[in-house]
Amino acid sequence: MADPRLRRELPTAGNAPGVEKRPLFYFDLGCPYAYLAAERVATVLPIPPIWRLAERAAILRASGRDDWMSGPAELRLRHLSEIERRARERDLLPLRWPELQVDTRRAMLAAAFAQGTGRLVAFSLAAFRHAYAAGRSLASDETILLAAAACELHPRAVLAGIDLDSTRARLERSTAEALAAGVRMLPAVVWEGRVFHGDDSLEAAASAIAA
Secondary structure, X not given: OOOHHHOOOOOOOOOOOOXXXXXXXXXXXXXXXXXXXXXXXXXXXXXXXXXXXXXXXXXXXXXXXXXXXXOOHHHHHHHHHHHHHHHHHOOOOOOOOOOOOOOOHHHHHXXXXXXXXXXXXXXXXXXXXXXXXXXXXXXXXXXXXXXXXXXXXOHHHHHHHHOOHHHHHHHHHHHHHHHHOOOOOOOEEEEOOEEEEOXXXXXXXXXXXXX
């Protein structure tokens, strides 16, 4: 059976009239907690979600919280250990950490370009796995192109697409929609006006959707 996460997604802004209502799953490729959620969200939620990009830096600014990735070493280690523990408990691939304090905007723009072709889920899963299961930097065009190849996007098209105004606008619009919905931490699931923050809230989101 085909993985439901990989089915082609229409490049729409969200739920449309006359279409089955679906939850929204907001994420940033540079967030390892989002990786944990991405690997489970389609199987935990009773309705496959619509994947949507949200830039972590903008979400952090709106929440007023500091970024643990740039915090003290003790804080970073605590988060990394917790993420590793959750990955083990959920039978995910062993984590191989890339450099986390890097600029991942090009990777997010590549994902936004992939979204415009209906390949956001496939590109994002590939990028997540190259980053957190293979330890490749999301700041590297090589990693971006490996993810693009996994969803049959031409490398030249992706590199050109990153620089398009329409791609940047798509990413900014998606982030603005997340903020307007009340997202203040990533990953997040939005359903009927409620926001479920964190990869450990997927089960709560599933219960709300099934109610």
